Amino acid sequence: MSTVQDLASTCPYCGSHDVIRTVPEQNASDVIIVCIHCHRAVLPGSPSPRTQVQAKKAITDQVVDLCLNHGLIHGVRFYYTEMNKLGGPEVNLLQAKQDVDTLLASRGLTHAIKKPSKNGCVVVLIVLLLIVASVVYFFLSHHG
Numbered sequence: 001m002s003t004v005q006d007l008a009s010t011c012p013y014c015g016s017h018d019v020i021r022t023v024p025e026q027n028a029s030d031v032i033i034v035c036i037h038c039h040r041a042v043l044p045g046s047p048s049p050r051t052q053v054q055a056k057k058a059i060t061d062q063v064v065d066l067c068l069n070h071g072l073i074h075g076v077r078f079y080y081t082e083m084n085k086l087g088g089p090e091v092n093l094l095q096a097k098q099d100v101d102t103l104l105a106s107r108g109l110t111h112a113i114k115k116p117s118k119n120g121c122v123v124v125l126i127v128l129l130l131i132v133a134s135v136v137y138f139f140l141s142h143h144g
Helices: 004-009 049-070 072-085 093-106 119-143
Strands: 019-022 032-035
Touching: 049 072, 049 093, 072 093
Parallel strands: none
Antiparallel strands: 019 032
């Protein structure tokens, strides 16, 4: 559980240091911290910044594993959904991709990630060539 000191330093949602400490009139021992930046109330039972950091570390570790085993798209999708579940500022898809790219580059794993297969383009090209050859054969055999 977080302490008042932890809550007073930064907002666990957005990381801002602009917080206001308030004490309710009914019970002087209850302290509520209000973030000026994201306007969220931080109660004593709320996640501390340390908990947020641990959750982000766990997410980044899982993202690296996903990227190495299943490819970049799976890692970006996981990062996008999990970071938005944490309750901080909203992460858009482009930002999620950039964050994952930066994370992989910082760990030197950019070249270890599986690249998408380009076999689909080759198959489509072959099918198109076969269609063109069939049309040419049809016209030459009936008009010749």
